[in-house]
Amino acid sequence: MAGLIETRPEGLYCAAGDFHIDPWRPVPRAVITHAHADHARAGHGVIWCARESLGVMHQRLGQAAPIRPLEWREPLTLGRARVSLHPAGHILGSAQVRVEAREGVWVASGDYKRDPDPTCTPFEPVPCDTFITEATFALPVYRWPDPADVVADVFHWWRQAADNGQPAVLFCYALGKAQRVLNGLLAHTGQTVYLHGAMTPLVTVYRAAGVAMVPTEAVSAQSRDHDWRGHLIVAPPSAAGTSWMRRFRGATTGFVSGWMRVRGNRRRRGYDQGFVLSDHADWRGLVDSIRATGCQRVLATHGHSDTLVRYLREHGWQAAELGTPFEGEADG
Amino acid sequence: MRRFAELYEQLDATRATGRKLALMVDYFRDSDDEAAAWALYFLTGRRLKRLLSPTRLKAWAADAAGVADWMLVSSHAHVGDLAETIALLFDDGSAGDPELVSRDLGAWVAELRALAQADEAVIGAQLAAWWRGLPLRECFLLTKLLTGGLRVGVSTGLATRALAQALAQDENLIAQRLMGDWQPDAALITRLRAPPDAGTVASQPYPFCLAAPMDDAPADLGSPSDFLIEWKWDGIRAQLIRREGQVFLWSRGEELLAGRFPEIEAAAMALPDGTVLDGEVVCWRDGIRPFAELQRRINKQKPGRRLLDEAPVRYLAYDLLELGGNDIRDQSTRQRRQQLDGVIAASTAAITISPLVSAEDWATLARLRTEARSRGVEGLMLKHADAPYTRGRRRGIWWKWKVDPLTVDAVLVYAQAGHGRRSNLYTDYTLAVWDGDALVPVAKAYSGLTDKELTQMDRWIRQHTIERFGPVRSVQPLQVFEIAFEGIQQSKRHKAGVALRFPRIHRWRQDKPAAEADHLQALHALLDAVTPS
Ligand SMILES: [Zn+2]
Ligand SMILES: [Zn+2]
Numbered sequence: 001m002a003g004l005i006e007t008r009p010e011g012l013y014c015a016a017g018d019f020h021i022d023p024w025r026p027v028p029r030a031v032i033t034h035a036h037a038d039h040a041r042a043g044h045g046v047i048w049c050a051r052e053s054l055g056v057m058h059q060r061l062g063q064a065a066p067i068r069p070l071e072w073r074e075p076l077t078l079g080r081a082r083v084s085l086h087p088a089g090h091i092l093g094s095a096q097v098r099v100e101a102r103e104g105v106w107v108a109s110g111d112y113k114r115d116p117d118p119t120c121t122p123f124e125p126v127p128c129d130t131f132i133t134e135a136t137f138a139l140p141v142y143r144w145p146d147p148a149d150v151v152a153d154v155f156h157w158w159r160q161a162a163d164n165g166q167p168a169v170l171f172c173y174a175l176g177k178a179q180r181v182l183n184g185l186l187a188h189t190g191q192t193v194y195l196h197g198a199m200t201p202l203v204t205v206y207r208a209a210g211v212a213m214v215p216t217e218a219v220s221a222q223s224r225d226h227d228w229r230g231h232l233i234v235a236p237p238s239a240a241g242t243s244w245m246r247r248f249r250g251a252t253t254g255f256v257s258g259w260m261r262v263r264g265n266r267r268r269r270g271y272d273q274g275f276v277l278s279d280h281a282d283w284r285g286l287v288d289s290i291r292a293t294g295c296q297r298v299l300a301t302h303g304h305s306d307t308l309v310r311y312l313r314e315h316g317w318q319a320a321e322l323g324t325p326f327e328g329e330a331d332g
Numbered sequence: 333m334r335r336f337a338e339l340y341e342q343l344d345a346t347r348a349t350g351r352k353l354a355l356m357v358d359y360f361r362d363s364d365d366e367a368a369a370w371a372l373y374f375l376t377g378r379r380l381k382r383l384l385s386p387t388r389l390k391a392w393a394a395d396a397a398g399v400a401d402w403m404l405v406s407s408h409a410h411v412g413d414l415a416e417t418i419a420l421l422f423d424d425g426s427a428g429d430p431e432l433v434s435r436d437l438g439a440w441v442a443e444l445r446a447l448a449q450a451d452e453a454v455i456g457a458q459l460a461a462w463w464r465g466l467p468l469r470e471c472f473l474l475t476k477l478l479t480g481g482l483r484v485g486v487s488t489g490l491a492t493r494a495l496a497q498a499l500a501q502d503e504n505l506i507a508q509r510l511m512g513d514w515q516p517d518a519a520l521i522t523r524l525r526a527p528p529d530a531g532t533v534a535s536q537p538y539p540f541c542l543a544a545p546m547d548d549a550p551a552d553l554g555s556p557s558d559f560l561i562e563w564k565w566d567g568i569r570a571q572l573i574r575r576e577g578q579v580f581l582w583s584r585g586e587e588l589l590a591g592r593f594p595e596i597e598a599a600a601m602a603l604p605d606g607t608v609l610d611g612e613v614v615c616w617r618d619g620i621r622p623f624a625e626l627q628r629r630i631n632k633q634k635p636g637r638r639l640l641d642e643a644p645v646r647y648l649a650y651d652l653l654e655l656g657g658n659d660i661r662d663q664s665t666r667q668r669r670q671q672l673d674g675v676i677a678a679s680t681a682a683i684t685i686s687p688l689v690s691a692e693d694w695a696t697l698a699r700l701r702t703e704a705r706s707r708g709v710e711g712l713m714l715k716h717a718d719a720p721y722t723r724g725r726r727r728g729i730w731w732k733w734k735v736d737p738l739t740v741d742a743v744l745v746y747a748q749a750g751h752g753r754r755s756n757l758y759t760d761y762t763l764a765v766w767d768g769d770a771l772v773p774v775a776k777a778y779s780g781l782t783d784k785e786l787t788q789m790d791r792w793i794r795q796h797t798i799e800r801f802g803p804v805r806s807v808q809p810l811q812v813f814e815i816a817f818e819g820i821q822q823s824k825r826h827k828a829g830v831a832l833r834f835p836r837i838h839r840w841r842q843d844k845p846a847a848e849a850d851h852l853q854a855l856h857a858l859l860d861a862v863t864p865s
Binding site for chain 1: 344345346347397399400402403406407410411412413416417420421423424425750756757783
């Protein structure tokens with residue numbers, strides 16, 4: 001079967017349109033699904049991405065990055081391929097890439113999720129022949145609890161810390177997860193939350209895009225002897241165990257990630273509390289989404305693609321793993 | 333069950349001892365006596381026998397959850413714990429059946445024991461109903477009970493302290509009353525509540541005094557004459573009780589060793605009534621024999637004539653805890669030792685005294701310690717002459733001054749994912765030494781690496797995998813680790829012909845190429861050097 005999209009050393013490549021998708025090396029023409037670092041890299045000649053992601057993309061790639069934003073479903077012709085972007089529901093402006101040519105219709109999902117998330121446009125199933133799907137959490141043990149319940153747990157944990165006279169430091173990925181939590185907290189409180197320096201610009205960009213969140217202030221803007229007891233501080237996981245943490249004496253720590261579903265991960269990470277909230281699809285989310293595209297063929301990348309591929313084959317799909325040379329730990 | 337499942341989860345989630353203590357005290361205060369007794373049973377590390385095999389559980393679970401067997405297997409490999417895997421598969425976020433959730437822990441144990449006797453079809457259907465009807469936390473606990481793998485991350489001492497606080501009793505008294513065998517029922521809590529002079533049961537042992545490891549120079553401890561010094565025997569620590577015309581031999585794991593060592597039990601009948609000894613069971617034939625010979629006796633409930641002849645044991649007594657029915661643990665080590673001499677003088681060959689090692693100065697003792705391996709002992713024990721016999725590991729009372737471990741440089745050949753906390757990391761390593769051009773495995777060691785090194789090695793292992801066999805990966809033979817071990821024995825069961833005792837990873841030799849790892853001859857030479865002649 002002729003392939004419309006293939007793996008090249010630079011990343012996914014579409015010969016019919018002579019462009020790459022989420023390339024990890026500089027290329028002349030790149031379509032970028034979303035602003036996470038393992039997908040959005042700088043140095044390309046031209047970048048197409050969803051208009052909704054424009055702010056975060058510039059924040060990540062620099063204000064001068066040669067970006068050409070596209071509306072959702074806006075047609076773009078590259079070579080003999082017709083290209084369009086469709087919401088993936090992963091983070092602000094995250095897109096699936098639909099490519100159509102005489103070889104058929106292919107969709108590269110990028111990262112996606114199916115749970116409700118008011119901070120970005122929800123995932124939209126796009127009918128296709130071949131679906132390139134992520135498989136970060138492709139094991140049936142991954143099933144997400146209701147996000148509203150998880151945020152309620154975060155709030156309850158913060159209250160508990162306040163009652164115990166402790167600061168509560170919540171670790172989560174700076175792009176997407178943090179804003180989702182800050183948005184969710186609005187249902188419980190209007191109290192100010194404090195941000196690590198890595199969070200501030202991204203929260204600002206989300207606010208500019210119209211995402212409502214609880215009030216925030218930078219940790220660095222507070223005085224040296226600020227009393228942190230009873231306050232919630234949000235920081236990226238990389239800040240854990242650094243000297244930056246010293247100011248939050250006696251803090252209780254939490255981590256928000258899909259990986260927290262498994263006890264071994266919770267314990268290994270050494271946080272006091274794990275909260276199961278992911279910007280990726282859980283097992284059901286993956287299988288339901290694949291089914292919804294009506295595709296005959298699935299190519300799986302990221303994480304547990306072997307499990308997903310075997311399952312799909314047993315259930316009547318053509319399926320294969322799509323190798324990606326760089327596989328760090330995915331943002332959970 | 334809901335309350336205990338909650339306690340289990342809370343204890344699991346915290347590493348702070350104070351918090352664990354507070355959680356347990358709250359639990360004991362809230363619960364009725366039977367629930368408290370069952371919780372105590374699990375918190376003090378007691379376990380139910382495995383009721384159903386993991387293989388059968390997996391088959392039923394996959395069937396009931398509607399997933400293929402291989403998916404349950406790969407999920408299990410990822411999660412690392414079968415009970416957790418099953419609970420996660422069945423979790424649909426619902427609150428569960430209130431009747432099942434509120435059922436008492438004791439009632440659940442009775443149900444499970446009864447179920448284990450039922451027909452296959454009945455078991456499968458019942459388990460499916462329970463798994464579907466219980467929420468995540470309770471489903472996990474129930475399945476842990478079924479696999480016999482329920483372990484709570486608290487020490488017996490801490491659980492004892494929590495109960496003592498909840499009952500407003502003296503901690504030492506509760507510890508004493510919890511020694512040995514007991515049933516988790518309401519009557520237990522009633523007994524624990526009784527006033528201090530209520531007496532004990534004939535079979536009840538005393539809590540063991542434990543030695544703290546001494547890593548530094550002993551000179552800081554003062555003069556050697558402040559200590560009673562003995563060899564550290566490589567056997568089974570045991571308390572020998574002679575009361576009310578009966579004999580009880582307890583292991584340090586508080587297991588009654590009745591019938592396993594008949595020669596010791598027979599000899600103990602000659603001890604005066606109301607005597608309790610602390611000492612070590614060792615295999616002895618013209619001197620101490622390697623632990624491997626004792627091993628043949630350990631699991632034999634009723635040893636035959638031939639085994640008794642081939643591997644005779646004796647009890648080396650080193651402390652006296654009770655004399656004439658009086659608890660003398662508050663007396664000094666020196667006083668207890670003097671009375672011990674009097675008691676043992678009257679006994680037979682199967683019970684002898686652990687002799688004192690005398691030396692003028694630490695230098696002489698240090699020299700004697702280096703002879704430990706050839707003497708078949710693990711090092712020296714230093715017991716403070718003026719100290720009482722205390723419960724647990726209190727620094728400054730007993731010191732163990734072990735001989736330095738043996739080491740060998742070996743090559744990583746297989747890696748396996750760890751369990752529990754490290755279920756997603758390859759942490760269990762099989763290590764091999766050279767035999768000509770081939771590598772022969774000599775030890776399986778849990779990594780003693782830091783979390784950072786583990787993560788680094790985990791990535792390396794994934795990138796250098798040759799083949800995968802279920803949870804095990806064979807890797808390219810490139811990484812060298814120094815493994816430390818306490819002893820070495822001949823072994824027909826191991827391909828290398830030797831077995832290492834207590835092997836663990838000492839150091840990651842990133843500086844050493846695999847070709848420079850040790851050869852099997854080096855281990856055989858060690859074997860010759862340490863075997864007592
Ligand atoms: Zn992403
Ligand atoms: Zn990604």
